[in-house]
Amino acid sequence: MEVKQLPELQGQKRLAVFFGAGEEMMRSLADLAKIRSMPGAYFTRIGALRAAMLGFFDIARREYRRFGIDEQVEVLSLTGNIALEEGEPRIHAHIVVGRFNGATLGGHLLEVHVRPTLEVILVETPASLRRRFDPATGLALLDLSDAPG
Amino acid sequence: MEVKQLPELQGQKRLAVFFGAGEEMMRSLADLAKIRSMPGAYFTRIGALRAAMLGFFDIARREYRRFGIDEQVEVLSLTGNIALEEGEPRIHAHIVVGRFNGATLGGHLLEVHVRPTLEVILVETPASLRRRFDPATGLALLDLSDAPG
Amino acid sequence: MEVKQLPELQGQKRLAVFFGAGEEMMRSLADLAKIRSMPGAYFTRIGALRAAMLGFFDIARREYRRFGIDEQVEVLSLTGNIALEEGEPRIHAHIVVGRFNGATLGGHLLEVHVRPTLEVILVETPASLRRRFDPATGLALLDLSDAPG
Numbered sequence: 001m002e003v004k005q006l007p008e009l010q011g012q013k014r015l016a017v018f019f020g021a022g023e024e025m026m027r028s029l030a031d032l033a034k035i036r037s038m039p040g041a042y043f044t045r046i047g048a049l050r051a052a053m054l055g056f057f058d059i060a061r062r063e064y065r066r067f068g069i070d071e072q073v074e075v076l077s078l079t080g081n082i083a084l085e086e087g088e089p090r091i092h093a094h095i096v097v098g099r100f101n102g103a104t105l106g107g108h109l110l111e112v113h114v115r116p117t118l119e120v121i122l123v124e125t126p127a128s129l130r131r132r133f134d135p136a137t138g139l140a141l142l143d144l145s146d147a148p149g
Numbered sequence: 150m151e152v153k154q155l156p157e158l159q160g161q162k163r164l165a166v167f168f169g170a171g172e173e174m175m176r177s178l179a180d181l182a183k184i185r186s187m188p189g190a191y192f193t194r195i196g197a198l199r200a201a202m203l204g205f206f207d208i209a210r211r212e213y214r215r216f217g218i219d220e221q222v223e224v225l226s227l228t229g230n231i232a233l234e235e236g237e238p239r240i241h242a243h244i245v246v247g248r249f250n251g252a253t254l255g256g257h258l259l260e261v262h263v264r265p266t267l268e269v270i271l272v273e274t275p276a277s278l279r280r281r282f283d284p285a286t287g288l289a290l291l292d293l294s295d296a297p298g
Numbered sequence: 299m300e301v302k303q304l305p306e307l308q309g310q311k312r313l314a315v316f317f318g319a320g321e322e323m324m325r326s327l328a329d330l331a332k333i334r335s336m337p338g339a340y341f342t343r344i345g346a347l348r349a350a351m352l353g354f355f356d357i358a359r360r361e362y363r364r365f366g367i368d369e370q371v372e373v374l375s376l377t378g379n380i381a382l383e384e385g386e387p388r389i390h391a392h393i394v395v396g397r398f399n400g401a402t403l404g405g406h407l408l409e410v411h412v413r414p415t416l417e418v419i420l421v422e423t424p425a426s427l428r429r430r431f432d433p434a435t436g437l438a439l440l441d442l443s444d445a446p447g
Binding site: 203205206207208214216218226228229230241243244245253254255256257 | 402
């Protein structure tokens with residue numbers, strides 16, 4: 001993982017993060033958010049993977065069903081955010097990947113194994129958009145406790 | 150639906166909008182744009198749905214073929230914009246959702262039934278990016294009448 | 299192709315680009331980046347296509363497998379960037395499209411034939427995010443040569 005600090009946007013930190021072949025993204029990104037003191041952030045990307053573990057949230061059982069992708073795929077769409085859960089960064093991301101024949105798969109992102117590269121642009125979230133972990137849904141939701149509307 | 154006003158970005162209003170289980174997004178979002186006087190806006194999101202109605206624009210018949218999704222799905226990608234049509238906000242959005250097994254479906258968004266949550270960040274469009282409804286294509290297109298190029 | 303210059307965002311040029319039926323996007327977008335002196339840019343869009351040529355990067359052979367889409371599809375997700383390769387703009391984009399029945403396809407974008415319309419918002423990349431073409435991977439990567447981290 002290589003990291004490049006970008007000019008701040010309206011006082012919010014921005015980092016370009018570059019992953020090479022064989023690296024796993026989820027743990028590295030969470031560590032980075034902690035080291036760089038970014039309590040909240042969102043990100044976008046472009047790249048490709050050699051494998052991934054996706055999940056689907058089972059409402060009844062309140063847990064993720066897991067399914068693996070064990071082949072080279074293109075990352076077609078990847079969006080997500082980072083929030084603190086008891087002081088630890090927690091990543092919530094959804095992905096769409098493309099197979100060799102153009103078929104697509106997607107879901108909640110649990111593990112990402114990069115090949116050959118994956119780039120992520122991390123943008124710090126304004127304080128007003130900070131999230132809190134919600135045990136009831138297992139999701140990091142916007143903290144609306146002081147919402148005016 | 151809960152709404153939180155975010156700091157303006159370069160003078161453009163921004164709203165975080167939170168939908169709970171059982172809520173329908175499309176009508177609520179259009180009403181919100183009207184009440185908050187946002188004649189144009191774009192949005193992004195994260196969340197999950199218990200059902201949706203999608204469409205595919207049939208060029209020959211100039212209307213949307215409709216197909217329903219009647220199961221829990223993750224929202225993997227959702228982008229769109231809001232424009233005025235004869236003074237009423239009109240939403241144009243495209244979505245990709247993920248099924249329990251990682252299969253994906255997508256299309257033009259007609260109805261969205263949330264479960265457990267869906268978050269949308271609405272950003273007001275600069276005046277120069279306002280759209281107009283184009284009867285010829287049935288789409289809200291950028292108004293290019295004063296385009297320099 | 300019609301082009302509308304938008305207000306600059308933090309000193310970065312922004313262009314709204316409108317393609318009509320029958321136009322091919324990739325070549326036109328690269329020409330535009332050259333004419334308007336935008337050495338780096340990223341873009342988003344909304345629209346529909348009558349045909350496209352997609353690719354999947356074959357790691358072993360270091361080339362794209364090509365597969366065509368020869369039917370009307372909705373553009374569900376399209377992200378990408380523009381970088382210079384030996385002074386010429388080179389576009390790297392990934393797409394997800396939706397078929398008449400909601401099935402999705404996607405991959406690396408090689409050709410795009412518009413119908414009825416496709417809109418693209420091009421945003422100039424800050425100098426710190428400029429890319430260079432990397433012959434080893436065939437991709438336009440962020441230039442991290444002066445990365446602090």
